[in-house]
Amino acid sequence: MKITVAGLGYIGLPTAAMLAESGHDVVGYDINKKLIANLASGRVELAEHGVRDLAQRALESGRLHPSPMPFPSDAFIICVPTPTIEHRPDLRAVEAAFASIAPLVQDGNLIMLESTVPPGTTLAVAERTFRALGRDLDAIHLAHCPERVLPGKIVDELLWNDRIIGGRRPIDAEMARAVYATFARGDIHLTDLVTAETVKIVENAYRDVNIAFANELATLAESLGIDVWKTIQLANCHPRVDILAPGPGVGGNCIPVDAQFLADANPFASELIRAARRVNERMPNLVTNIVRELAPADARKIVLLGAAYKADVEDTRATPARAIESLLQGFGYDVAVYDPLVTEYPGNLVSDLDAALHDADVLVLVTDHAAIRQLDPQYVAARVRRRFLVDARNAAVIEDWNAAGFVVHVLGRGRFQSAATEALAAC
Ligand SMILES: NC(=O)c1ccc[n+]([C@@H]2O[C@H](COP(=O)([O-])OP(=O)(O)OC[C@H]3O[C@@H](n4cnc5c(N)ncnc54)[C@H](O)[C@@H]3O)[C@@H](O)[C@H]2O)c1
Missing domain, CATH: 3.40.50.720 (NAD(P)-binding Rossmann-like Domain)
Incomplete structure (x- = not known):
């Protein structure tokens, strides 16, 4: 043909x-x-x-x-x-x-x-x-x-x-x-036009709602002082429970957009989908609050590790990195964004790792690319000004970062009985 x-x-x-x-x-x-x-x-x-x-x-x-x-x-x-x-x-x-x-x-x-x-x-x-x-x-x-x-x-x-x-x-x-x-x-399943259109956006809205549930649990865990990652892992041992992973927000051109398409189809009948959107959209605020809580009072420079919206792709459309970057800039920080896969990004992308790390006070692991997981904490420690890491993906090997002198806070692992969740109420 x-x-x-x-x-x-x-x-x-x-x-x-x-x-x-x-x-x-x-x-x-x-x-x-x-x-x-x-x-x-x-x-x-x-x-x-x-x-x-x-x-x-x-x-x-x-x-x-x-x-x-x-x-x-x-x-x-x-x-x-x-x-x-x-x-x-x-x-x-x-x-x-x-x-x-x-x-x-x-x-x-x-x-x-x-x-x-x-x-x-x-x-x-x-x-x-x-x-x-x-x-x-x-x-x-x-x-x-x-x-x-x-x-x-x-x-x-x-x-x-x-x-x-x-x-x-x-x-x-x-x-x-x-x-x-x-x-x-x-298999190829045949149906009518509207059903096919709806099935596609339902699939992504389902994932958006499920991730929002995980993100809400992460937010709760921050204040309850429990480990959301362990909690989800154990809950998922149940044969009929399958909770997705929390994170710094939901990006890309599919999940947030498709959930919105479905919500728009009837705003009065899509309360849950719209609430899930709101939960996911405020995750960058939670990450920002955690960074502010962890950062020393005189901290100036924050480095985001990862610009892409998810691991091992170069796509930055609707990435939570951009939202976190602007929020931190709004609080007066100098923010550099490092991503070894990304060439197009609307914020302050610094492609050279050493230049990005130079003088950094806090690192934020936003995207769990293999290349970011594999960063050597000792190498990083030798280049930054202060050793603080916020891990929004549960991707860092904490013992290795601790051994290199870093204080690490993993999103949803409420070691600090975080005040960040209370501050979130004001967002
Ligand atoms: N990227 C994904 O993972 C994914 C997955 C499933 C579904 N989708 C859906 O598939 C569709 C395409 O997404 P994508 O990620 O490939 O988009 P994209 O932005 O990567 O590519 C779209 C291409 O279309 C071209 N284009 C725009 N207007 C055009 C026109 N009038 N005529 C010809 N070309 C035109 C653009 O120049 C661009 O190269 C979207 O509806 C998206 O929601 C994407």
């Missing part, structure tokens, strides 16, 4: 490459001209090795053609971003992608939207777009095929995850199944 994939980001590029590797003739269309130029010259700038290798193979095979414009195709897959702006879904990229491919779509072609969207979006955008062109939607096939991969394991999960495919009509879902079945080895 000839397939155009619109949007070559974290999701679109590996999907396009996977389709090319399965023998399809794929146009990879993106509005980012620099990205297209890089891909056209064989350069893939993604940190995830598996995706890089897959994309490079697809480009070398000659079956993946990077392009700044879409081309007529049998099928179109849309993988453009769907962020929120001030807690409202921003669907402009989806609208723009539909608008750019619609004039090329012929009767009998298939359009598949992979982007995560609020319920009802796929049909509403398609109807608007094709009506404006005087076209009959019944003449084309339309499906929503949400992507559910985990960054860091994208290639594996593209192959093995089960897929949910919603069709405008059963025939549309069947046609989309035929495309994905050329590479997907997990």
Whole structure:
């Protein structure tokens, strides 16, 4: 088949490459001209090795053609971003992608939207777009095929995850199944458009609520003087309990955004989801309060270890590091953010470890990258001014940091009977 994939980001590029590797003739269309130029010259700038290798193979095979414009195709897959702006879904990229491919779509072609969207979006955008062109939607096939991969394991999960495919009509879902079945080895479940849209955001809202529960337990543990990590580990020994890990906040472009999409679907019927959002959004405040409590009165410089929103990815979208950085700056601290994987970050990223550590009074472990877990405490101790560490991920080997002279406070391990939780009430 000839397939155009619109949007070559974290999701679109590996999907396009996977389709090319399965023998399809794929146009990879993106509005980012620099990205297209890089891909056209064989350069893939993604940190995830598996995706890089897959994309490079697809480009070398000659079956993946990077392009700044879409081309007529049998099928179109849309993988453009769907962020929120001030807690409202921003669907402009989806609208723009539909608008750019619609004039090329012929009767009998298939359009598949992979982007995560609020319920009802796929049909509403398609109807608007094709009506404006005087076209009959019944003449084309339309499906929503949400992507559910985990960054860091994208290639594996593209192959093995089960897929949910919603069709405008059963025939549309069947046609989309035929495309994905050329590479997907997990089960493919067919349903209608709105159910598929809802399933995707329900999955991430479920995780957001579960993490909020863990974060609330961490906040309680700070004041109760218990160890939340041990508590969760023991509670999870129960066969029907599975609590996720607490942390400095929930970032990335999926979990917080999708939970918001679901809450927006009916604000009066989503009290729990909105409360979970609030709990997760104030975790940077708790971390900041702990830092202020631990820091000596004359402390000036705080170093955040990790800018990415989660371990071993270079993605900083909605990262809690940025919120913690601004809060600490608001209290007058000089803040440096070190991350060995990240090159794009809106705050004060210092790529050189020694420069970041120089004169530091408190370190905050924000992202548990392998490279950060493996930092040698003795090496770090020799470069900082004061030896204090706040570990928001329970990732540091405390004995090693203590042996290097550090006072360590792990989030949710209330050794100090922290006053930080009381201060949080004022946030
Ligand atoms: N990243 C993830 O882990 C993940 C997982 C599951 C689902 N999703 C969903 O998949 C979708 C894509 O996410 P992503 O992380 O790949 O985004 P991304 O920002 O990494 O990539 C999106 C790409 O689309 C391009 N683009 C924007 N508007 C366009 C247009 N009108 N036409 C063509 N290209 C356009 C951008 O230039 C960019 O390269 C989102 O809806 C996201 O919620 C992402």
